[in-house]
Amino acid sequence: MTMLTKSPTGIKGFDEITGGGLPHGRSTLICGSAGCGKTVFGMEFLVRGALQYDEPGVFMSFEENEEDLIKNFSSLGFNLPTLIEQKNIAVDHVFIDRSEIEETGEYDLEGLFIRLGMAIDQVGARRVVLDTIESLFSGFTNEGILRSELLRLFRWLKDKVVTAVVTAEQGRETFTRHGLEEYVADCVILLDHRIQEQIPTRRLRIVKYRGSTHGADEYPFLIQANGFSLLPITSLVLDHPASSDRVPTGIDRLDTMLGGKGYYRGSSILLSGTAGCGKTSVAAHFVDSACKRGERSFFIAFEESPKQIIRNMKSIGINLEKWVKRGLLKFHPVRPTLCGLEAHLAAIHRAIEDFKPNVLAIDPISNLVAVANIVDVKGMLLRLIDFLKTNEITTLFTDLTQGGMSIEQTELGISSLMDTWICLLSLESSGERNRALFIAKSRGMQHSNQIREFMLTDKGVQLVDVYLGPNNVLTGSARTTKEAQDKAEALDRRQELERKRSEMERSRKMFHAEMAMLQARFESEQENLQKAIDKEEALEAVLKRDRNDLGTMRKADRLIVPKSEGKDEKGDFE
Amino acid sequence: MKNPQNEFLEKEDGELETDSWKLRLYVAGQTPKSIKAFDNLKRICEEHLAGQYTIEVVDLTVNPQLAKGDQILALPTLVRKLPPPISKIIGDLSNTERVLVGLDLLPGK
CATH class of the missing domain: 3.40.50.300 (P-loop containing nucleotide triphosphate hydrolases)
Incomplete structure (x- = not known):
């Protein structure tokens, strides 16, 4: 057959x-x-x-x-x-x-x-x-x-x-x-x-x-x-490769948080957070570090123009422009409303096939909701992820969490499609908003469970330990204040300790001094007493001899006593 | 029927030019259908257009490239090349009345 x-x-x-x-x-x-x-x-x-x-x-x-x-x-x-x-x-x-055809017969x-x-x-x-x-x-x-x-x-x-x-x-x-x-x-x-x-x-x-x-x-x-x-909604098989290679995030401490090495190659990473919490910056770090390693990066910008992103990232010390010039980084700026989801997906497919990037950043996927309903967007992302995984492209998706929503809830409900999920949040306290970051999940690696304070400095993103108090987490100036306070307290404690130590030393010295004095006094007293005793004894001896002499003179009977009893006999005269 | 031919060129004195009726019959080989169509056509022409017509028979099994020009699909097809407008009649031309209508020889009923 x-x-x-x-x-x-x-x-x-x-x-x-x-x-x-x-x-x-x-x-x-x-x-x-x-x-x-x-x-x-x-x-x-x-x-x-x-x-x-x-x-x-x-x-x-x-x-x-x-x-x-x-x-x-x-x-x-x-x-x-x-x-x-x-x-x-x-x-x-x-x-x-x-009109010009007539039919007749067979x-x-x-x-x-x-x-x-x-x-x-x-x-x-x-x-x-x-x-x-x-x-x-x-x-x-x-x-x-x-x-x-x-x-x-x-x-x-x-x-x-x-x-x-x-x-x-x-x-x-x-x-x-x-x-x-x-x-x-x-x-x-x-x-x-x-x-x-x-x-x-x-x-x-x-x-x-x-x-x-x-x-x-x-x-x-x-x-x-x-x-x-x-574009198949789902590929018929779920068999994309799973690399154990790691891709650094571009932020040292974030690597540390992700088991010390960063993301898995070919994995999909979701970066969700509220407005202005630094999603694009994390994405920029990611593509920047990929370019530094000589890998090709692709940046799909749904919100900002490439020039705007380049300018903004310069302010935190990331120079993306040079990578663009060297051809390692390519922006794909497009308004979500420009075309339908399928057109977006196809454009992304084509661009990826042309450019063959190693890493991809999409900023932000939540904007796609503008052109389609959530189910369709989810379907599209699923297909995109399938495609990316098959091509072993490590992809970072940013997602804007709407205000008022739980942090661990993405608008699109797509977290289950993601291998690593990093949440950025703003903590608001004592009159200021501070950024913080934690890893909600990261498949296949030991990751940190800590919240880190996320700071945008002119040297890029810095992750700082937050102050973990007994009841709350402190960030920003509250953390700084608390840290200063803690420092002062620690200093106090150290000084107190020092003080106690020297006091102890002092008291020990005092004790020794006093002991020496007492000893001296004791010794001198003993000496005096001995002298007195000796004097008394000498006097006694003189007196005894005088009494005997007197008795002899008075012709007193002399008791005959054995010589040995000597002294005891003396008392008999009294 | 091997080449486009002008076998049936007949002349009659005077009134009309022989080529005032130019007909082309497309067939595919000498099938009973093509022979029947040709016979029918010849008969009708003799009856109605004696001396004023030429018939060209095109065998598409021999010259398939000619099918495209007159947009031939059905066979047999008779094409009235002249006088204008061009008209087509398909089939074995067994219905004389319809052929005459198609050739515009019978004023519309």
Whole structure:
């Protein structure tokens, strides 16, 4: 069994959602209302086929003549005259003027076959576009013949193994006015052009694709200066690369807060905050540091002109101008209201593909709400993020938080799409507003849970520790005051300690001195006492001797006592 | 029927120029349909335009490039090149009345 092969259209995004393009060798029906882009789709299929896939094609137009086609498509950058000259494309204008045709008897559309066959042979066509074949229904009255001839035509095309695109006007309740879908049953694509809130959006849906899986969504698309471009709402797979490379933020302390190294490469970073809290400055640091490393940066400015941004960033010491001059930084200034979301998205896609940046800053995404509702903006951002991640572009989105809203709430509810979310806030106290920064989340890294004071200095953004008191967080002059106060208190404490220490020393010295004095006094007293004792004893001895002498003189009986008892006997005389 | 031919150039004396009616019949090969169309055309011309017409038969299987010029889709197609305005009649020309209307030979009913 052979698998269904596909012919790539080369149309941006279309080959992705169909898994490779249109069914090869078969016919595809493109239907839609007037002006929805059927002809462009068909022509781009041929032009890209000829240029990119070396498959020449035939464009059989039932509406516009060759000259008009050439003119119209030159505005899309398709150089038809050259392609025709090089026999890459053949254009045949089939014109049917009902008024000059009389029908009588049997006929067939062999003439159409002959013309088509000739054109196919002329360029060796592998692709054919019939735009809009339904015009035949207004040219001929015999519908029976027409239908059988159409059936024959599609079989004939299949036999020729050409990949055909047949366009048809959308009917009121059917895909096509004349039920062409009955003949072209392999692949049916519906184009739609809707206006919502004054913004027109083109959408494409694959109604049917026999033998192939395909995206079933309605895909917004655009017709722009380079043709058709289709932007899948969601890529069919969620498989973008995840780098473990890190990208510095450009602010040293912010790097430290983000696990010491900054953002992950290819991640999306949301920077939300109220008005005037320094979002653009953080973004400027980011692109500035990327440029310093020699990486290419892209700055999408929805609010300020590049000159204004350059001037403003100069005031905080960031010179973006030199990067612009060196071609490392490119601004993409655009008013959100200039065009619809899809056009913005496509423009961004194209710009990114042209410039191939490493980092991207979008300032601010919240302005997109001006052109579409939140659901659409979210959808667009999701697609943008998918695209950026696939290309490993690290992107910083700034988002303005409306006053009165919770800080940790983005207007667009897109924080879940982001890998890193940094909140900037203003703290208002004691008559001043101060900026502060914290990291609400950062997937896949250990990040700081601290609030830092965020200061815009002439050397750029500085992050300072805030004063974390027992009950509150102090910033700005309150913090400075409190810090001074703390310093004074600390000094006091130090002095007190010093004082106590010297007092201790003093008291120790005093103790020693006193002890020495006491010792001296004690010693002198002892000496005196000893002297007194000695004197008393000497006196006693003298007295005793005197008494004995006196007794002898009085001829007193002398007690005979053993010599040994000596002294004790003395008392006997008393 | 190999080339554009002027086989049926017939002259009658006097009144009208032979080429005042210039008809071109486009066919694709010698199919029964083309032969029938040619026969029908010849018959009608003989009846109504004897001596004043030329018929050119173009076989698109031989000269496919000629289909573009007269914007031929359906076959057979008869194109009245002269007198102006150009008009086309498609089909095997079996309905004589309609052919005459198409050729402007029958005043509108």
